[in-house]
Structure formats: C-alpha cells, structure tokens
Amino acid sequence: MTVAEIRAELDALADPKVLAVNQRNGDDHAVNLGALRAVAKRLKTQQELAVQLWETGDTAARLLALLICRPKLFSRDDLDRMLRESPTPKVQDWLVNYVVKKSPHAEDLRAAWLADPDPVVASAGWGLTVDRVARKPDGLDLPGLLDTIERGMKDAPDRLQWSMNHCLSQIGISHAGHRERAIGIGERLQVLKDYPTPPNCTSPYAPVWIAEMVRRS
Template sequence: MAETTLEEVLAELARLEDPKARAVNERHGDDHGVNLGKLRALAKRLKTQQDLAERLWETSDSAARLLALLVCRPKAFGREELDAMLREAGAPKVHDWLVNYVVKKNRHAEELRLAWTADPDPVVASAGWALTTERVAKKPEGLDLAGLLDVIEAEMKGAPERQQWAMNHCLARIGIDHPAHRARAIAIGEHLEVLKDYPTPPGCTSPFAPVWINEMVRRQHGGASGA
C-alpha cells in the first residue's frame, strides 16, 4: 500500500467502522468507530508516509487523525505546527497519541512542555504535564522536583479533570521514581485525596497517588516490572 491515495485510505477506514467499537470509544469521549488493533494493522501496511499523514490530519476525522499519527514522521513537524495540532486535536485519544507518539519524539518537546504547562487551557496544560511526567521518569536532570510538588500541592485539587489526571500522574511518578521525594509525594496525595474514591476494577492499581506509588514500589522491590 506504499502508493495508497487518501481516498483509498478513507474508504478503508469507512469499511473498518464498527458500531460496537464506536459505542465503547464514545464512552471515553472519542468520536470514531474503528478498532484500534485494526487501525494499527492498517498503519503497519502503509508504513511511514508523511505527506499522507498530513492529508489525513487535515480531514479532521478522528480515526483518520489517529492513523496519521501512526504513519507520520514525528521529527518532521515544527513547533507552531505541533501547537496548532494539539489545540485542534479534539478527541482524547487523538490528544494522547499526538503527545506520546509525536511530540515526545520531536526536538521541540521541551520548549512545548514549558509553554503548554503554563497554558490557561486545561487540555493544553494536561499535555504539558504529560511531557513533564515523561521527563520525571526518563530524564529528570535539571527538573526542580520539589518545585513541581509545590505546584501540584497548590493547584491539583482545584484543577479541571484532564489537567488534574495529568498532574496526579506526575505526582505518582515523582513518588515512584525518586525515593528522596517519595514521602512528600505520598503525603500530598493523602492530604488532597484526589481520586481517592475512584472506582478501580479488580486486578488494577488505583490511580490514588499514595496507593499507586506504594504498589509500584512494592513491585519494583519484588522484582516485578513497574507501571
């Protein structure tokens, strides 16, 4: 499918539309009906095609945009282009894949992290916090972890849902990955009680930071893989 046209790809996406998949996706705020496993299989056949990715994104269709994020070249996008894409991403899954599959691999990731974290739009800010969490876990050098905890302690309780989830994830990762800050991270979680009563399916770890931190640390010490 190396020379597949936009029209052919859109036709294939239409054939993959599944009412059951749409019902599941819509419960998570995503407005498409394509099974993500089948979407990934299509992307694998298409391979990397930056021009096609850009045209898929321009359709504004969520399934097409998800496919675009799988077949694009993450390093090909400019800073302003990524900023515009994030602000128009719409569906949560498109937003998450854009941050995780594209922005994190782009040379502008740090610049965007700083700009987005301070953005008044909570959805944009959540992307900034997701990038901060990535640095906490993988490249913490130069980060002011105590300062991050100060901000989380002051702002997470009253933050809008998407931003709150992202800040909570950052809080948990600080506690999991940085023993020197673990006690304070747990104390902040216990004090704020964000997601304390979140319904957690059997076999899954609660997103409540103190429980999450303690469980991941226990797994690490027990030789199991962490989150």
C-alpha cells in the same frame, strides 16, 4: 492509497459498539485500535499522506496519521497547532506520546504547554513532564512541581487533574527523596481515591499507585 480510499476503508471498519465504548471516554472514533494499527503497518511511514489525513479532521484518520508520520519533520508551530485542534483524549495522547516526545521541540513545548491557561493544552505539558520525571529529571524543579500540584490539582478539570496526578505519582515512584511528600499530598487531596478500578489493576490514587510501583521494583 489516496486519502479518499483510506477514509473509505476506515468507514468500512467502523463499529457502533466500539464507538459507544469510546464515547464514554470522551472519544469519537469507531475503529478498533488494533485494526487501525494493522492499516498503519500496511501503509508504513508516509509523511505527506499523514499530513493529508490529519487535515481531514476525522479522528480515526488523525490517529492513523500519527502512526505513519515522521515526528521529526513537524515544526514546533505544527505540533502546537495540532495539539490545540485535538479535542479528543486519544488523539492528544497519541500526539504527545508517539510524535511530540520524538520531536526535537519536545522540551520547548513541554515548558510552554505546562504554563498554558487552556487546561487541555496544560494537560499535555504535564504529560511530557511525567516523561521527564521518569527518564531525564536533571534540571527539573521537583519541589516546585509538587508545590504546583498541591495548589492546583484538587480543583483542576478532569484531564488536567489526571495528568497532574500522574506526575505526582511518578515523582513519588521515581524519586525516593520526594516520596513521603508526594504520598502526603495524595492523602490530603484525595484525588481519584474512589476511582473505579478493575480487579488486578492498580488504582490511580497516588498513595496506592506509588506504593504498588515501588513494591514491584
């Protein structure tokens, strides 16, 4: 299929109700993600097509591109550029989790993004750090990460704050030796304490999140 044909199919799948829900979360795509995944499953992996879809700038097309690309074929500069031109949360989330994490440049980008002055870019660095904390913590300065979170999370912009809070919680969940301090930071900062949480879901408030995940384990 050509890019034009795929764009036409995505336009036909667009639903104003889906758009309205996504806009409340800062996103701007109108295609149900299940339907988008079905298109990706049919197309299978196509790197050249993925690059062409990304370059359209359309959010639904970019999400589809992230599903059909070959992560290891992107250069470090490609991934850095793609993140910086990804203002919507869903595109950033999929780019980090479906592409960057599978790239040989993941650790280099994690360190660079973590220190970036742009809070959206920094939030991606913290997202990659969450994965390191949970899966490959060797070499990480966990006390230093907690120091940074304690100093900066309270007043951080929303997306950066959310990623830092996730990292705080993951440290408390995965590392018993740092659990008491992580819970204490959460209790002092009170970040997301009043976040509306649906029934049967775990609150993102770090002390509650940590306690529940530890209980389940």
